[in-house]
Every structure is written in structure tokens, then in C-alpha cells.
Amino acid sequence: MKTEVLSQEHDIYRNALRKFLVKEVYPFYDEWEKKGIIPRELWTKMGDNGFLCPWLDESYGGLNADFGYSVVLNEELERVGSSLIGISLHNDIVVPYINSYGTSEQKKRWLPKCITGELITAIAMTEPGAGSDLAGIRTTAIKKGDHYILNGQKTFITNGINADLIVVVAKTDPKAIPPHKGISLLVVERGMPGFSRGKKLDKVGLHAQDTAELFFEDVKVPEENLLGEEGKGFYYLMDKLQQERLIVALSAQVAAEEMLKLTLEYVKERKAFGNSLSKFQSIQFKLAEMATEVELGRTFIDDLIKQHMNGEDVVNKVSMAKWWITDMAKRIATDSMQLHGGYGYMEEYEIARRYRDIPVSSIYAGTNEIMKMIIAKQMGL
Structure with a gap:
């Protein structure tokens, strides 16, 4: 950049x-x-x-x-x-x-x-039965004296194995109406009795990322580990999601740029029918399309970074960038593998790893369907 x-x-x-x-x-x-x-x-x-x-x-x-x-x-x-x-x-x-x-x-x-x-830190939002619907979480943290009794299960937690501090999203008031007003954030520390981890989840991609399930069985979390005010957790999450989604969009943009670079290098070296692949017009046109999409993504993300650094509210635009750039990166991955031919399906070629890694970017930090719901709401729909 x-x-x-x-x-x-x-x-x-x-x-x-x-x-x-x-x-x-x-x-x-x-x-x-x-x-x-x-x-x-x-x-x-x-x-x-x-x-x-x-x-x-x-x-x-x-x-x-x-x-x-x-x-x-x-x-x-x-x-x-x-x-x-x-x-x-x-x-x-x-x-x-x-x-x-x-x-x-x-x-x-x-x-x-x-x-x-x-x-090392992690944040535990997602549960087996609640992903983008944060108000639907079932993990509870009931106040008892000078501590909370935490019970529940979280899944798909990034840094789940290595994490020493986990910001856990839980309901301190399960009867709150509407439900999101009963959500709070508590910090669970490594070694707290009742806190355990499942095995590292076996994912399609991101193989070195220690994504895991977390379990909380009557974990006594001292009230000193309540993060912010009780009942304000949902609002804290909404406030920080702009930067989280901006980071996801930026990472997807860089991944698209890297995949385009890899593919350009490959088609210039690979020969078929006596010429390098880069000499075929159909491949040139495809690469021109890919380069245009990547450039559009870069222009968009650079502008959003500038606005974010200026303290502007760009939640709507970040939602646009998150869904469009991650979807664009998936298209670049598919086209890149196709242009690599059979070699693109081989583990020794980086494009195979990139192809596996990029799809989840349209799922985490709020699915792209949720991003479109946010945009539609901002449009008054």
C-alpha cells in the first residue's frame, strides 16, 4: 500500500x-x-x-x-x-x-x-448454535458474590490453543429484554478451574492457525475481570467491529494481490503449443479482468483506511468492502488455480494454499450476508 x-x-x-x-x-x-x-x-x-x-x-x-x-x-x-x-x-x-x-x-x-x-489473546463470540446472531448466545455468567459463574461453549475461536487471555461474550442477564442488553464481556485467564479447550479444529485452510473449541464449566471469574460495564457487551462489540472488518477486508485484498502476482509469474514461464501461456489472448483478457478487480479493491480499501484513521464512521462502507473484497479474492483464487492448470492443484505450489485459505474470509467477522443486511438497513430498506 x-x-x-x-x-x-x-x-x-x-x-x-x-x-x-x-x-x-x-x-x-x-x-x-x-x-x-x-x-x-x-x-x-x-x-x-x-x-x-x-x-x-x-x-x-x-x-x-x-x-x-x-x-x-x-x-x-x-x-x-x-x-x-x-x-x-x-x-x-x-x-x-x-x-x-x-x-x-x-x-x-x-x-x-x-x-x-x-x-496471547482471543475473543470468544461464536457458539455451536449462534454465529452472526450474537443476541442468541447461550453462554451465561451469573453473578455470585464477588465473582461470576461462567458456563457455556464457544467454537471456531482464533488463537484458541495458544491464548492466555480470552474475552468471552456471555449473558450476565439471561432474562433481559431485548436479549442483547444482557450481554457482557469477561476476561478468562489460562489455568482458571473449569476452563478447558477442545482439540485444534481440522479446517479446510488456515492450517497453522490454532482454531479451537473452548469449554466453560462453572468457571469462577472474579468481578475484577469484567471488561467495561455489565450489560454493555453488545454495544462494545458493535463499536469495534468496524476495525475488525476493515482488517479482514485488507487481508483479503493483499491475498488477491499475491495470487495475481503468482499467476502472472506462472503464465509467463509456462509454455503450451510452443508459446508461453501469457501470449494467448484468452489468458491475457482473463488476467486483465483480474487485475482490474484487484485495483478496484485496493483503491477502495486505501480510501477506507484513510477515513478510519481520521476517525470517521465508515461502518456502511466497511461492510461493503468486507463483502466485495472477500468475494473478489475468492474469484481471483478460482481463476488463479484454473490458470495454473494441474500444477495449481499441487501442494508444492503456493496457489493451492491460497485457494484453501481465502474462502473463510467471507464467513468470519460477520458473514457477507450480514454485511449486505447492514448495507440495506443503511439504505432505509
């Missing part, structure tokens, strides 16, 4: 990050995909080099950096591979909840270690 919101300082940060990734991530990524998890050592190495939550205040160990640094980080992580999405989730989705709604004591207790990588 090269836009007016990114400065020379962002370029310096990007160059340092790229050097780090070339040394510490690129050589091992395929191995992590096979093992099914990203080692905790990567988190602490990133923390040591200032790549975790640089936007946090200096009083916690951060750099007080702007969102442009998060943009750079998310772009470069996606260029390596989509399984690194858990780092983006920690940096720009979960930790912002703690920073925005946590008490002074909570922030002093958790944020410094979120920066060093000693604490």
Missing part, C-alpha cells in the same frame, strides 16, 4: 518488519502449516522487536503509533500467509477491547505482556 496516510516512518517500519519475517517466518511457515500451529516463540520474538501492538501507549511499553503501523503489519503478515491472522486479531481486534474498556488496573496487569508476546 502506498497512500498519503503512510509516511517515511511507516516505510522504515515495513522494511524492518520484512527483514524480520524473511529471517524468522518465511523459512518456517510451511513447517508450521504441517504441524498445525504457530509456535509461541514467534510471538515473543515479535514482541522483542516491537511488532506487537505498536499503537498502545508508551506507558505500557508501546510506541503510541497510529493505525498506519497496523496496516503495514497486516499487509506484510498476509503476504507470508493467511494463517498468521491470529497475530492480527491479537494486535488490532482483541487488545483494543482491553485498552478501550479495561480499568486502569486491568490495563496495567495485561497490556505490557500483550506487547511482549507473553500474553
Whole structure:
């Protein structure tokens, strides 16, 4: 991304990050995909080099950096591979909840270690019977004295295995009308009695991402771990979803750009009927279509990033970007594999992994159908 919101300082940060990734991530990524998890050592190495939550205040160990640094980080992580999405989730989705709604004591207790990588975070919204319908969750946290008794199950939780802090969405008032007014956020910490994890889920893609089920059986969560005010959880979630969906759209955009790049390189090298594939007009036309869609996505996302950094309310436009760019990236993946021919179906070619990884982007952070509902509502429909 090269836009007016990114400065020379962002370029310096990007160059340092790229050097780090070339040394510490690129050589091992395929191995992590096979093992099914990203080692905790990567988190602490990133923390040591200032790549975790640089936007946090200096009083916690951060750099007080702007969102442009998060943009750079998310772009470069996606260029390596989509399984690194858990780092983006920690940096720009979960930790912002703690920073925005946590008490002074909570922030002093958790944020410094979120920066060093000693604490890995996750957010637990989805349940086996409730996804986009957050008001329909069944997990409860009933107040009893100076703590809450947490019971329920969560699924599809990013960083589910590695996470040390989990922001759990639960109903502290199951009888609230309307139901969303009874939702609160509680922070569950590794090792709390009654908290357990299922095995890492076996997914179509994102093989190195430790997505898991979480179980809560009479977990005593101290009232000091309530995040924000009781009953305000749904509103906190709605407030933070703009940035979450922007991150998803940005990652999908970068994935599309990488797939187009891979395909261009392949068709120029691959020969058929005495010529490179790139000389055939039908392939040229297809690549021209793909390049146009990718360029449209980049223009849209760059403009949204600028507006988001200016503090503007772009929920409607972010919903548009989230569904259109993720759908576009899926089209690019399909076309890219087709243009790779049989080799595109081979695991030794990166396009095979990209093809597996991209579909879920249209599902998580709110399905694309939900995005269209938001847009329609904003249109007065």
C-alpha cells in the first residue's frame, strides 16, 4: 500500500518488519502449516522487536503509533500467509477491547505482556448454535458474590490453543429484554478451574492457525475481570467491529494481490503449443479482468483506511468492502488455480494454499450476508 496516510516512518517500519519475517517466518511457515500451529516463540520474538501492538501507549511499553503501523503489519503478515491472522486479531481486534474498556488496573496487569508476546489473546463470540446472531448466545455468567459463574461453549475461536487471555461474550442477564442488553464481556485467564479447550479444529485452510473449541464449566471469574460495564457487551462489540472488518477486508485484498502476482509469474514461464501461456489472448483478457478487480479493491480499501484513521464512521462502507473484497479474492483464487492448470492443484505450489485459505474470509467477522443486511438497513430498506 502506498497512500498519503503512510509516511517515511511507516516505510522504515515495513522494511524492518520484512527483514524480520524473511529471517524468522518465511523459512518456517510451511513447517508450521504441517504441524498445525504457530509456535509461541514467534510471538515473543515479535514482541522483542516491537511488532506487537505498536499503537498502545508508551506507558505500557508501546510506541503510541497510529493505525498506519497496523496496516503495514497486516499487509506484510498476509503476504507470508493467511494463517498468521491470529497475530492480527491479537494486535488490532482483541487488545483494543482491553485498552478501550479495561480499568486502569486491568490495563496495567495485561497490556505490557500483550506487547511482549507473553500474553496471547482471543475473543470468544461464536457458539455451536449462534454465529452472526450474537443476541442468541447461550453462554451465561451469573453473578455470585464477588465473582461470576461462567458456563457455556464457544467454537471456531482464533488463537484458541495458544491464548492466555480470552474475552468471552456471555449473558450476565439471561432474562433481559431485548436479549442483547444482557450481554457482557469477561476476561478468562489460562489455568482458571473449569476452563478447558477442545482439540485444534481440522479446517479446510488456515492450517497453522490454532482454531479451537473452548469449554466453560462453572468457571469462577472474579468481578475484577469484567471488561467495561455489565450489560454493555453488545454495544462494545458493535463499536469495534468496524476495525475488525476493515482488517479482514485488507487481508483479503493483499491475498488477491499475491495470487495475481503468482499467476502472472506462472503464465509467463509456462509454455503450451510452443508459446508461453501469457501470449494467448484468452489468458491475457482473463488476467486483465483480474487485475482490474484487484485495483478496484485496493483503491477502495486505501480510501477506507484513510477515513478510519481520521476517525470517521465508515461502518456502511466497511461492510461493503468486507463483502466485495472477500468475494473478489475468492474469484481471483478460482481463476488463479484454473490458470495454473494441474500444477495449481499441487501442494508444492503456493496457489493451492491460497485457494484453501481465502474462502473463510467471507464467513468470519460477520458473514457477507450480514454485511449486505447492514448495507440495506443503511439504505432505509
